[in-house]
Amino acid sequence: MTDRLISLRSVEKYYESYHALRGISLDIRSGEFFSLLGPSGCGKTTLLRAIAGFETLSSGELLIDGTDMVGVPANRRPTNMVFQSYAIFPHLSVAENVGFGLRRTSQTQAERMRAVCAALEMVGLEGFGGRAAHAISGGQRQRVALARALILEPKVLLLDEPLSALDKKMREQMQAELRRLQRQVGITFILVTHDQEEALIMSDRIAIMFDGEIAQVDPPATLYHRPASRRVAEFVGMMNFLPAEIKAQDDQGATVDVAGLGQVKLSDDQIIGNGPGAEIGVRPETMSLLSGEAPPDGSRVMSGKVDDRAYYGDMSFYQVAIEGTDQTLTVSMKNVMGGELLNPGAPASVAWDPRALLLFRA
């Protein structure tokens, strides 16, 4: 059963007339760090809460480790959850919070104490057990919530946007720590997030959800480089879209005419979908602004004019208006020490690689 710890089959959820989950089928493997990624309202939290047992499914099947979970209440499921608000019990101490789930186990007091200490140590809070729960910081509350959920050694740990309340620095630190913790305990983690960067950094696999449906399930690199649709490509990372006209297409590939780029030959694995429409997608980092040097091998060059520039420290994002069209492309460049930045109005030549293009047919 290792490759199917959680199985969802044709899961539907209605709230009165609102269709929150539409035919979700999904397998989550044992020991993987899995993320549910999507914009707010896409149903990712509903799906997580359904796995936890806080939402009843309108129809469909949910199996955890081969056991049917329909009708099993949340307190008897092998899952534990880290809530978005952390839900730390404010009237209990840190140790009482962490040990709360052990109340119903047959362990002795001494065993429980040891388990609490071990759990606190695991999240880097040794010595905090005696503190009052309301007297600790946001980052520490998050760790207490983690320790409290992991102490029961669940088969699945569910995390509902656990990092959204933290500031950027703390969030980056916790991302690394969650990843480390997951490898250490080997428990399956399911993370709900709307932050694509967070999902890419932490996950083994990501399911992208839109409007209650799963749009794609893949490892981060596949999701980024081979998005299943234009919508996924737009949501994960940044992508430029240009209208294209199909000149010829067979099972080897296609020849397209792209506004501003001219005629391009694309291989079959660059073509996504098989609808009548055609659009070319190109990521900002696959192009470069040339300042006099020769374009990289296999690249072609087009000319344009810098419209605008956004400076990010390590990177700059240029809006380049392509000559002879009304199209604008976003091109990102690494900033190098002593390098010159192009200013708005400056002429620019953009090198682009036909192998980095994707053709979306929808």
Next chain:
Amino acid sequence: MRRRWLGVYAVAYLLFLYAPILLLPLFAFNASTIIAFPLQGFTTEWFVDLTTVSALHDAVKNSLLIALVTAVLSTVLGICAARAGARYSFPAKSPIMGFIMVPLVLPEIIVGVSLLVLLIQILGVSLSSLTVILGHVLICTPFSVSILNTSFQSLDPALEEAAVDLGETPWSSFRLIVLPLVTPGLISSFLIAFTISFDEFIIAFFLSGVEPTLPVYIWGQLRFPQQLPVIMALGTILVGFSILLLTVAEIFRRRGLARAGALDQGGFL
């Protein structure tokens, strides 16, 4: 200049509010049966007299019993309403929650008269402490609901879910998590309902029959001028008692907010 007038205004305002009440202890310790200035000297005779009147003792017992039962009932009803309002959605929720609060502004004399008509004419129930409890629960429940609303609404619903997630049943997580966190609100609601019921006159006057409550007994005694200083002594004790209860109620309300980490958004004191 302006600040000084505001100061004078504030003092006058407070005098208007509290001067009548301050007269109570003044005459309660005054060695004369006539309530008038100048004061005649210090005595505790009136307080001693209080201990000898058995009708007064019965009235106090009635009032304490009524206040206790009323406080328990309206707090329990308050828990149910506040919990429903905070956690569940149901059809016509806001009108229902609104109508629960209406007795707060109904004239008590109207409530008293209508209950009297209902109990005597329609249901044929004889008047007793039970009927007073009924009337008092009716006027105290809105106070309990409004105090408990604050307690229940400041609770994160995820707290209960977290307890269930960690293996507790819905009932045990209510007991282990929700109840401890709303206990200060419960105590506050209990004490406020108790105080309101204990002091209430109009409804008790209509519904108490032959078992007078303390305020009804005091009203009856006003016919006898020589009893006035004793009433003053009794009034002094009651005011002290009410202030004590309300203070305790407020302390618990604030402690509850602090415990749940919420912001203080007012209250009754």
